[in-house]
Amino acid sequence: MSSSEPERKATPATTFAHAGDPDQRDDVRTAELIARVVCDVPGVAGLSPGHGGTAATHGPGKAVVGVVVHHHANDSLVFEVHVVVAEAYLESMLARSRTSAATPDAAQAGVLPALAEAIRSHIARAVQDTEIRVPTSVDVYFDDLR
Amino acid sequence: MSETHVEPSTSRQIPPEKTSSRAATPVDTSIAPPTTSIAPTTVQAVQLDSGRGKTIIADTVVAKIAAAAAREVDGVHELVSLGAGAAIAGIAGRLTRADQRTTGVSVEVGQREAAIDLNVTVDYGVSIPQVADAVRQNIIDRVRFMTGLVVKEVNFNAADLYFSEEHAAAQPRVQ
Numbered sequence: 001m002s003s004s005e006p007e008r009k010a011t012p013a014t015t016f017a018h019a020g021d022p023d024q025r026d027d028v029r030t031a032e033l034i035a036r037v038v039c040d041v042p043g044v045a046g047l048s049p050g051h052g053g054t055a056a057t058h059g060p061g062k063a064v065v066g067v068v069v070h071h072h073a074n075d076s077l078v079f080e081v082h083v084v085v086a087e088a089y090l091e092s093m094l095a096r097s098r099t100s101a102a103t104p105d106a107a108q109a110g111v112l113p114a115l116a117e118a119i120r121s122h123i124a125r126a127v128q129d130t131e132i133r134v135p136t137s138v139d140v141y142f143d144d145l146r
Numbered sequence: 147m148s149e150t151h152v153e154p155s156t157s158r159q160i161p162p163e164k165t166s167s168r169a170a171t172p173v174d175t176s177i178a179p180p181t182t183s184i185a186p187t188t189v190q191a192v193q194l195d196s197g198r199g200k201t202i203i204a205d206t207v208v209a210k211i212a213a214a215a216a217r218e219v220d221g222v223h224e225l226v227s228l229g230a231g232a233a234i235a236g237i238a239g240r241l242t243r244a245d246q247r248t249t250g251v252s253v254e255v256g257q258r259e260a261a262i263d264l265n266v267t268v269d270y271g272v273s274i275p276q277v278a279d280a281v282r283q284n285i286i287d288r289v290r291f292m293t294g295l296v297v298k299e300v301n302f303n304a305a306d307l308y309f310s311e312e313h314a315a316a317q318p319r320v321q
Binding site for chain 1: 202290294
């Protein structure tokens with residue numbers, strides 16, 4: 001626990017460097033949108049705070065847990081989403097594979113990698129209609145199964 | 147004498163391969179055993195996707211999938227944790243209502259491969275090697291299907307036997 005303390009402090013320190021900057025509020029708004037979109041993807045049971053509970057986007061008065069917006073130095077935008085997988089979804093995919101109607105995607109790469117791709121496309125589609133930049137990449141963390 | 151010299155050298159070549167395929171990063175593997183026993187809670191599988199981002203599957207997820215696959219096999223009574231430390235952790239976990247679904251499973255995940263250790267209580271009356279093989283196959287298939295990870299090894303430890311009511315009653319007793 002004590003080892004995760006410095007990390008937790010480090011994240012707000014960097015984001016609060018531009019406190020009052022509209023960019024930062026945008027990050028929270030972006031994270032909220034991403035969180036909503038990801039939760040709607042079939043197979044996602046919810047968002048997870050990640051190992052050590054540090055995965056969140058912090059803003060004034062609130063924090064979006066499970067989604068981190070990274071602005072990297074090379075001007076790339078990376079979304080980090082921490083997902084709890086629905087166990088029922090895995091079971092249904094398994095049942096479907098037994099009746100030989102598995103999606104070729106899942107059969108090739110595995111259910112979870114396919115789900116990660118689905119999350120990415122959902123985010124890409126949701127971002128299209130807004131003024132949010134298209135992310136350079138979306139890192140999907142499967143943290144737990146529920 | 148020359149033959150006995152060959153054997154140790156070939157057997158010595160195998161462990162580095164094994165450890166390098168298991169380890170997530172090519173760290174110095176000479177001290178791998180102590181680190182891997184601590185690592186599973188923090189080490190995660192990283193699978194790089196084509197430019198759209200990383201997909202990271204936590205050890206917990208792989209462990210839960212493996213445990214579910216193992217429990218499905220007939221002859222597997224329960225998965226149990228081993229050792230005094232594990233027993234204490236088990237009691238603490240039960241008291242705090244921690245998730246019991248990863249009990250008895252430890253997972254090491256690399257980039258594309260995984261190794262899984264199991265502690266199993268086996269039903270009395272079944273062939274343990276056959277149950278072990280069935281468990282192995284089921285885990286390999288299931289983890290491959292769910293996560294895309296290749297399971298390199300499943301180490302099956304029959305930790306105890308479970309006697310059902312009828313078997314317990316049928317035990318001849320010497321008095």
